[in-house]
Amino acid sequence: xxxxxxxxxxxxxxxxxxxxxxxxxxxxxxxxxxxxxxxxxxxxxxxxxxxxxxxxxxxxxxxxxxxxxxxxxxxxxxxxxxxxxxxxxxxxxxxxxxxxxxxxxxxxxxxxxxxxxxxxxxxxxxxxxxxxxxxxxxxxxxxxxxxxxxxxxxxxxxxxxxxxxxxxxxxxxxxxxxxxxxxxxxxxxxxxxxxxxxxxxxxxxxxxxxxxxxxxxxxxxxxxxxxxxxxxxxxxxxxxxxxxxxxxxxxxxxxxxxxxxxxxxxxxxxxxxxxxxxxxxxxxxxxxxxxxxxxxxxxxxxxxxxxxxxxxxxxxxxxxxxxxxxxxxxxxxxxxxxx
Numbered sequence: 001x002x003x004x005x006x007x008x009x010x011x012x013x014x015x016x017x018x019x020x021x022x023x024x025x026x027x028x029x030x031x032x033x034x035x036x037x038x039x040x041x042x043x044x045x046x047x048x049x050x051x052x053x054x055x056x057x058x059x060x061x062x063x064x065x066x067x068x069x070x071x072x073x074x075x076x077x078x079x080x081x082x083x084x085x086x087x088x089x090x091x092x093x094x095x096x097x098x099x100x101x102x103x104x105x106x107x108x109x110x111x112x113x114x115x116x117x118x119x120x121x122x123x124x125x126x127x128x129x130x131x132x133x134x135x136x137x138x139x140x141x142x143x144x145x146x147x148x149x150x151x152x153x154x155x156x157x158x159x160x161x162x163x164x165x166x167x168x169x170x171x172x173x174x175x176x177x178x179x180x181x182x183x184x185x186x187x188x189x190x191x192x193x194x195x196x197x198x199x200x201x202x203x204x205x206x207x208x209x210x211x212x213x214x215x216x217x218x219x220x221x222x223x224x225x226x227x228x229x230x231x232x233x234x235x236x237x238x239x240x241x242x243x244x245x246x247x248x249x250x251x252x253x254x255x256x257x258x259x260x261x262x263x264x265x266x267x268x269x270x271x272x273x274x275x276x277x278x279x280x281x282x283x284x285x286x287x288x289x290x291x292x293x294x295x296x297x298x299x300x301x302x303x304x305x306x307x308x309x310x311x312x313x314x315x316x317x318x319x320x321x322x323x324x325x326x327x328x329x330x331x332x333x334x335x336x337x338x339x
Contacts, residue, residue, distance in 0.1 A: 085124025
């Protein structure tokens with residue numbers, strides 16, 4: 001990506017092993033994420049361009065001398081944050097704070113929207129799966145690299161359980177998979193706030209019991225009307241813009257929890273006396289999806305969880321610019337890319 005709206009597919013040097021803990025991957029499937037649309041709208045122009053993408057399934061082509069858990073030919077899920085797997089944060093399931101990788105120390109490796117990619121910290125990051133690279137379940141498996149794990153993280157940090165009512169703000173892939181996750185965790189009342197009918201229909205299929213299309217104060221009033229005036233125990237913000245967080249504050253029940261997993265596009269928000277007086281907990285954050293794969297993978301493999309339904313469009317990698325355009329125009333929910 002070179003500037004807002006300027007996405008190009010170019011030739012680049014093939015990645016090489018740079019550290020003995022590296023692997024080189026060949027991309028099987030990748031995709032465009034809703035968070036990729038933020039720079040698509042507002043990035044500072046960069047003459048050298050910025051490699052894009054962070055979600056992929058790959059085949060291991062080559063490994064460094066110290067890599068022990070994967071070998072050439074393995075099909076692997078590639079979580080969107082590199083992690084060593086052995087530091088205290090990784091052992092605690094917070095790979096996003098890995099002391100070697102994570103968000104703070106992330107190596108520069110190029111993007112996932114490419115034919116090949118270098119994978120640092122291969123042993124701690126890559127998750128080998130016993131499937132063929134042509135397996136029909138690839139769309140569902142791909143969601144484990146980010147969006148399904150992020151939706152699950154939202155529901156888990158929000159404390160969803162059978163006794164909680166839930167509101168999900170946002171009908172993108174993460175919001176819809178947060179609905180699915182809330183249902184899997186036992187929530188019986190799930191209100192989806194979204195206004196794109198094809199998406200909210202999928203949300204109902206995933207477990208939403210109610211859909212509220214209104215936004216702002218009208219949306220807040222609608223949710224409170226559905227909940228006897230109280231709001232819901234858990235609110236998941238899967239958008240990341242300030243109006244969504246303000247809406248979350250409006251529909252959360254006193255003593256409830258707001259779980260933010262949409263990447264915040266604002267520096268200040270309504271964290272003040274209202275939140276304090278009502279004992280509202282604000283939680284969520286960047287999802288350590290590597291920690292959730294063990295739990296979520298079986299449902300994808302046995303077909304009981306259709307997380308891959310969020311992919312409503314597939315394009316060749318060469319048409320990545322069209323993928324961005326379609327998602328930005330809301331013509332596609334989520335676009336899968338194949339080299």
